[in-house]
Amino acid sequence: MPVATTLTELQDQIRARYGDLSKRLQQVACYVLDNNNSLAFDTIKVIASQADVPPSTLIRFAKAFEFTGFNEMKQLFRKNLVEETVSYTDRARLFQDLESNQKIREKPSHILQEFARVNSQAMNQLAAQTPENKLEAAIDILSKAENIYLIGLRRSFSIASYLTYALRHLERRAFLIDGLGGMFKEQLSMVGPNDAVLSISFSPYAEETVTLSEAASQAGAKQIVITDSQISPLATFSDVCFVVNEGKVDAFRSQSASLCLVQSLAVALAFKQGKAQEI
Amino acid sequence: MPVATTLTELQDQIRARYGDLSKRLQQVACYVLDNNNSLAFDTIKVIASQADVPPSTLIRFAKAFEFTGFNEMKQLFRKNLVEETVSYTDRARLFQDLESNQKIREKPSHILQEFARVNSQAMNQLAAQTPENKLEAAIDILSKAENIYLIGLRRSFSIASYLTYALRHLERRAFLIDGLGGMFKEQLSMVGPNDAVLSISFSPYAEETVTLSEAASQAGAKQIVITDSQISPLATFSDVCFVVNEGKVDAFRSQSASLCLVQSLAVALAFKQGKAQEI
DNA sequence: TAATAAATGAAATTTTTATTTCATTTATTA
DNA sequence: TAATAAATGAAATAAAAATTTCATTTATTA
Numbered sequence: 001m002p003v004a005t006t007l008t009e010l011q012d013q014i015r016a017r018y019g020d021l022s023k024r025l026q027q028v029a030c031y032v033l034d035n036n037n038s039l040a041f042d043t044i045k046v047i048a049s050q051a052d053v054p055p056s057t058l059i060r061f062a063k064a065f066e067f068t069g070f071n072e073m074k075q076l077f078r079k080n081l082v083e084e085t086v087s088y089t090d091r092a093r094l095f096q097d098l099e100s101n102q103k104i105r106e107k108p109s110h111i112l113q114e115f116a117r118v119n120s121q122a123m124n125q126l127a128a129q130t131p132e133n134k135l136e137a138a139i140d141i142l143s144k145a146e147n148i149y150l151i152g153l154r155r156s157f158s159i160a161s162y163l164t165y166a167l168r169h170l171e172r173r174a175f176l177i178d179g180l181g182g183m184f185k186e187q188l189s190m191v192g193p194n195d196a197v198l199s200i201s202f203s204p205y206a207e208e209t210v211t212l213s214e215a216a217s218q219a220g221a222k223q224i225v226i227t228d229s230q231i232s233p234l235a236t237f238s239d240v241c242f243v244v245n246e247g248k249v250d251a252f253r254s255q256s257a258s259l260c261l262v263q264s265l266a267v268a269l270a271f272k273q274g275k276a277q278e279i
Numbered sequence: 280m281p282v283a284t285t286l287t288e289l290q291d292q293i294r295a296r297y298g299d300l301s302k303r304l305q306q307v308a309c310y311v312l313d314n315n316n317s318l319a320f321d322t323i324k325v326i327a328s329q330a331d332v333p334p335s336t337l338i339r340f341a342k343a344f345e346f347t348g349f350n351e352m353k354q355l356f357r358k359n360l361v362e363e364t365v366s367y368t369d370r371a372r373l374f375q376d377l378e379s380n381q382k383i384r385e386k387p388s389h390i391l392q393e394f395a396r397v398n399s400q401a402m403n404q405l406a407a408q409t410p411e412n413k414l415e416a417a418i419d420i421l422s423k424a425e426n427i428y429l430i431g432l433r434r435s436f437s438i439a440s441y442l443t444y445a446l447r448h449l450e451r452r453a454f455l456i457d458g459l460g461g462m463f464k465e466q467l468s469m470v471g472p473n474d475a476v477l478s479i480s481f482s483p484y485a486e487e488t489v490t491l492s493e494a495a496s497q498a499g500a501k502q503i504v505i506t507d508s509q510i511s512p513l514a515t516f517s518d519v520c521f522v523v524n525e526g527k528v529d530a531f532r533s534q535s536a537s538l539c540l541v542q543s544l545a546v547a548l549a550f551k552q553g554k555a556q557e558i
Numbered sequence: 559t560a561a562t563a564a565a566t567g568a569a570a571t572t573t574t575t576a577t578t579t580c581a582t583t584t585a586t587t588a
Numbered sequence: 589t590a591a592t593a594a595a596t597g598a599a600a601t602a603a604a605a606a607t608t609t610c611a612t613t614t615a616t617t618a
Contacts, residue, residue, distance in 0.1 A: 022565060037361050044606060054567045059607060070606070078320055081360065108414035108547035109406075115543045116406040119535065120399035127388075127395040135387035158441035162534065165434060180459070230290060230312040231297055245313070252546045255441065256398065256535045264394050267531050268387035301595060323576060333597045338577060349576070 003066040007036070007080040010073070013065060021064070024053055028061040040077035044070055111249060118247030119256035126244060126257045138240045139268050141222045145196035147173045149188060149221070151212050152200035159200050159226075159258050166266035170273060177212065184208055185215070193220035200226045200258065202246075205233050213237050226258055282345040286315070286359040289352070292344060300343070303332055307340040319356040323349055390528060397526030398535035405523060405536045417519045418547050420501045424475035426452045428467060428500070430491050431479035438479050438505075438537050445545035449552060456491065463487055464494070472499035479505045479537065481525070484512055492516050505537055 004010035014029050021029055031051035032039060038047060048055040062073040142148060148167055152160025160176060167174035177187045191197065197216040201209040210233045217223055217237035225238035228246065235241045242261060247254040283289035293308050300308060310330035311318060317326060327334040341352040421427060427446055431439025439455060446453035456466045470476065476495040480488040489512045496502055496516035504517035507525065514520045521540060526533040 024566070041357050041361075043604080045604085055606075056567065056608080057565095060565090107411070108418055108543065109409070109411040111547050111550075112409060112414065112540065112543040113406040115539050115546075116399075116402035119402055119539055120395075123395035123398055123535075127392040130388065130391060132386065132388040135391065139387055155444060157444065158437040158538075161440055162437035165436065228313075229309065230294060231309060235294075243313075249546060252542070252549075254539075254542060256402075256538055259437075259535055259538055260394050260398055260533075261391065263531070263533060264387065264391040267394075267528060268385070268390050270531075271385040271390075303596065322574085324574090334576075335578080335597065336595095339595090 004076065007076045010065065010076055024057050025061050025064060027051060027053055028057060032061070036077055036080065039074060040081045114249045115247070115254060118249055119254050122245060122247035122254065122257040123260045126261060130242065130261070134240055134242065135265070135268065138224050138242070138265060139272055141196045141224055141239060142167075142172070142198075142265065142269050143272055145172075145222065146194040147175060147191070147196075149175050149177055149191055149195065149197045149216065150200075151177045151188075151197065151209050153179070153206040153209050155202060155253075155255070156200040156206075156209075156226075156258075159255060159262055160198075162259065163198065163262045163266065166263070167269075170266065170270055172269075179208065184212060188212055188216060191216050191219045191221050195219075195221045196224065197221045198224040198226070199234055199238075201232065201234050202228045202253070203232070210234060226261065283355065286355045289344065289355055303336050304340055304343060306330060306332055307336060311340070315356055315359065318353060319360045393528045394526070394533060397528055398533050401524060401526035401533065401536040402539045405540060409521065409540070413519055413521065414544070414547065417503050417521070417544060418551055420475045420503055420518060421446075421451070421477075421544065421548050422551055424451075424501065425473040426454060426470070426475075428454050428456055428470055428474060428476045428495065429479075430456045430467075430476065430488050432458070432485040432488050434481060434532075434534070435479040435485075435488075435505075435537075438534060438541055439477075441538065442477065442541045442545065445542070446548075449545065449549055451548075458487065463491060467491055467495060470495050470498045470500045474498075474500045475503065476500045477503040477505070478513055478517075479541075480511065480513055481507045481532070482511070489513060505540065 004013055011033060014033060018026060018029055028051055031047070035050075038050065042050070044055045044058050048058055051058070059070050062070040065073065067073040150160040150164050150167075152158075157178070161178075164174045164176040175187070177184060179187070188197075195216075197213065199209055199213045205227075213223065213225070213234055214237060223238045223240075225232070225234045225241045226244060227234050227241065228244060229235075230243055232241075232243075235243075244257045244261060246257050283292055290312060293312060297305060297308055307330055310326070314329075317329065321329070323334045323337055327337055330337070338349050341349040344352065346352045429439040429443050429446075431437075436457070440457075443453045443455040454466070456463060458466070467476075474495075476492065478488055478492045484506075492502065492504070492513055493516060502517045502519075504511070504513045504520045505523060506513050506520065507523060508514075509520075509522055511520075511522075514522075523536050523540060525536050
């Protein structure tokens with residue numbers, strides 16, 4: 001029997017062989033099957049005392065399932081725990097380590113596959129980590145705003161322009177600050193306390209975005225921010241701040257999670273307005 | 280200031296004191312705020328090398344926030360990860376049971392979760408169904424084109440604008456047809472046989488996109504098309520046609536798969552050009 | 559039941575990890 | 589700019605972990 005590479009696999013193996021294990025190993029098996037978090041986090045010593053066996057038995061157990069040591073087995077539990085929440089940055093790095101074959105890494109289909117994988121993970125993480133009340137707060141701001149200004153430059157421009165499109169379809173007064181004709185400031189000059197500004201900016205933070213956000217903040221407008229770090233310069237002015245951990249393939253940062261967030265906001269707003277029409 | 284007892288508390292403290300920290304400690308602060316999973320799992324050595332500081336700095340950081348050592352701080356991250364996983368699982372189950380409950384279906388967090396799920400599926404399907412040779416062909420066209428014109432209106436504008444941004448960063452001569460000043464035709468008037476046109480359009484197909492594509496085709500330019508059906512009007516003129524099946528939440532069609540495709544094209548092109556710089 | 563094999567656990571050993579120390583660099587202040 | 593303080597990082601040390609060893613117990617079988 002080959003060594004298990006996922007937690008599910010391992011659990012199946014344990015159940016299959018349970019009857020043949022010695023008394024002590026059965027005791028370990030029970031603990032292992034029922035305490036995933038403990039296995040992921042605790043040291044051998046702690047696990048041993050909780051499962052009421054000596055440490056050496058744990059190592060015997062791991063070796064009985066073809067692992068080179070207890071730590072190797074432990075990795076399955078960690079991987080499993082992380083899968084639901086991992087920042088895809090870490091995963092991508094891991095993948096690089098394993099996948100040293102340059103020829104394969106550069107194949108377009110492989111890149112597409114990697115992006116799909118990485119983006120899935122990033123979006124699921126976003127969904128798991130974004131608290132209900134932040135979303136509610138953002139939607140509340142958007143639904144009450146007289147005018148909504150969208151700021152997103154360079155890399156973030158596409159996201160901002162999508163949201164503008166969606167908001168317009170919801171018949172909201174949405175204005176995309178695009179700096180056409182160099183008129184950044186002019187485009188925001190009418191912003192007031194009844195308005196909302198949604199800014200999107202990722203490192204390296206576009207200077208104009210920060211300046212404009214600050215200006216809007218001083219004008220008393222409500223601020224929603226989408227950014228990539230808790231200490232983004234934009235976070236300071238924000239009423240609601242979404243920190244999005246985007247996926248990466250090599251050095252290439254994705255945008256999917258941000259797009260997903262923005263779409264969700266638009267759809268939730270549509271429901272709130274009772275306008276469930278197509279976007 | 281008392282020692283933090285939850286991750287949120289710690290994050291607040293870090294943000295509050297960020298400005299007063301030394302350069303190295305700020306560097307640690309950034310890493311700590313943005314890499315929860317790494318903090319929960321990795322050893323000091325690993326974290327230190329990823330944050331690019333010596334191990335001792337990490338311990339200084341922990342002590343600066345009143346912890347007795349780094350491990351004490353680490354516990355907050357572990358606790359948080361475990362709690363998060365639990366609530367995530369619970370939520371998922373809850374929604375399955377109550378799928379028909381309108382109140383829940385309209386909750387923003389549910390919408391976000393649904394989009395994440397649906398988009399993951401769509402992207403993975405895209406990756407699985409897009410043949411290598413189509414990708415190769417598209418990249419070949421892009422890499423040989425003298426000028427690249429991007430057409431995407433309304434819903435597709437954000438995707439087109441993202442690709443324009445990416446191509447510009449790869450130092451390709453990319454031009455976004457945005458119809459500024461009503462000059463659609465004029466923007467495309469210079470297109471010739473050595474150029475490529477990439478059109479993006481989904482049902483209902485924007486009339487201008489179809490017209491422009493046709494014109495470009497007659498001018499002898501290579502055509503890459505991203506659309507949602509084999510029988511899209513654009514498919515006719517195309518040299519390479521990607522059919523993307525986007526995810527939907529209720530009637531709301533997503534864009535993630537298209538974005539994923541477009542990013543993959545850009546990255547693959549970057550590799551081909553040997554310019555693996557950040558996009 | 560005696561002889562043998564398998565399982566077990568305490569303790570020693572090895573390995574890894576966290577922490578401290580201290581010489582050096584960098585920033586601040588007089 | 590000299591003097592002083594703060595910050596830094598390499599390397600030593602301390603602590604803790606994982607693993608192995610081996611004497612002892614328990615089970616198996618001739």
